Amino acid sequence: MDVVAGADRFPQPGETILGTSLGFYPGGKGANQALAAARSGAQTLLIGRTGKDAFGAQLREFLSGNGMDLRHVQAGEGHTGVGLIVLAQSDNSIVMVPGANSLLTPDDLSAVAIESSDIVVAQLEIPLATVDTLFRRARARQAMTIFNAAPAIAVSRDLLALADVLVVNEIELELLAGRKIVLGTNLGDVFESLAQVRTHPEQIVCATLGARGFAALSGKDRIAMEGRKVPVADTTGAGDCFVGALAARLSQGAPVAGALGFANAAASLCVQRMGAGPSMPARDEVERVL
Numbered sequence: 001m002d003v004v005a006g007a008d009r010f011p012q013p014g015e016t017i018l019g020t021s022l023g024f025y026p027g028g029k030g031a032n033q034a035l036a037a038a039r040s041g042a043q044t045l046l047i048g049r050t051g052k053d054a055f056g057a058q059l060r061e062f063l064s065g066n067g068m069d070l071r072h073v074q075a076g077e078g079h080t081g082v083g084l085i086v087l088a089q090s091d092n093s094i095v096m097v098p099g100a101n102s103l104l105t106p107d108d109l110s111a112v113a114i115e116s117s118d119i120v121v122a123q124l125e126i127p128l129a130t131v132d133t134l135f136r137r138a139r140a141r142q143a144m145t146i147f148n149a150a151p152a153i154a155v156s157r158d159l160l161a162l163a164d165v166l167v168v169n170e171i172e173l174e175l176l177a178g179r180k181i182v183l184g185t186n187l188g189d190v191f192e193s194l195a196q197v198r199t200h201p202e203q204i205v206c207a208t209l210g211a212r213g214f215a216a217l218s219g220k221d222r223i224a225m226e227g228r229k230v231p232v233a234d235t236t237g238a239g240d241c242f243v244g245a246l247a248a249r250l251s252q253g254a255p256v257a258g259a260l261g262f263a264n265a266a267a268s269l270c271v272q273r274m275g276a277g278p279s280m281p282a283r284d285e286v287e288r289v290l
Helices: 029-039 054-064 099-103 128-140 170-177 188-197 238-251 256-270 283-289
Strands: 002-007 021-025 045-051 069-076 082-088 091-097 119-122 144-148 165-169 204-208 214-218 221-225
Touching: 029 045, 029 054, 029 119, 029 238, 045 054, 045 099, 054 069, 119 128, 119 238, 128 144, 144 238, 165 170, 165 238, 170 188, 170 204, 188 204, 188 214, 204 238, 204 256, 214 256, 221 256, 238 256, 256 283
Parallel strands: 002 082, 045 069, 119 144, 144 165, 165 204
Antiparallel strands: 002 021, 082 091, 204 214, 214 221
16 A cells, blocks of 8 residues: 655655655566456456555455456464555655565465466565465466566566566666766767576567666667656656556567557656546547557
8 A cells, every 4th residue: 555645845865844645555576467458458467465454455345346367465463565665756766675575485386277378477575485386386387478667676686587588777776787977968878778688589678767668688689768757746657557568468469669668668657646546547548549
């Protein structure tokens, strides 16, 4: 659950400021991405955990109302994951407290059936060992894997290599590449870092760059697209929207460049609305702006 405090500016360390608004919005990276995929027309199953608390009940009700399969979302120990978000000047600062997410273990995956036609998506709000196990099982069944290496933490090259598609933002790319990126009109630094992070030539690697759009390497192709210029209400969940929409379009047989362009447009719709989960657009909305 995202607890969002609006303010005119971000507080300095040790400073207390008055907020302008307070909102509670369904969130969480896995849930956001699953919701974006479902609203983009993909049959979607979510694996995860919530606590046996009010936030958990609200999240399950919201997600089930959006047509996704929740048979592998358990309610158990720990509190439901919470994102504490300050929203100021159309940007955000987030502290994520995993709670029950951190208790999702490889054993929780034993009952999950994976088929070769599936696309398996994972993030880093769950334990690394669980992500590793999930991707190894997916690879064994020849399913496509999409890894959103977020939030930004150190990840082994072995785990990165299990991803057919790797999606990161600028901060996460800098951490994985071990070098600062200079952003400007030239995306040379971004493409160099993507090439450095890529673990094998067939791997698709993509950096989301906020209002600047995205840059990606797919085979020998460099693909880049600017973000659509839109009025911004809340950037929370935009990266998740990109990942979920990308997964959906790839599952529907779209070419890589077309799927990335769809995801870019979807994210531009997401940022025009408040809240993460509720702001995920439907497929027909994205197709209209394209």
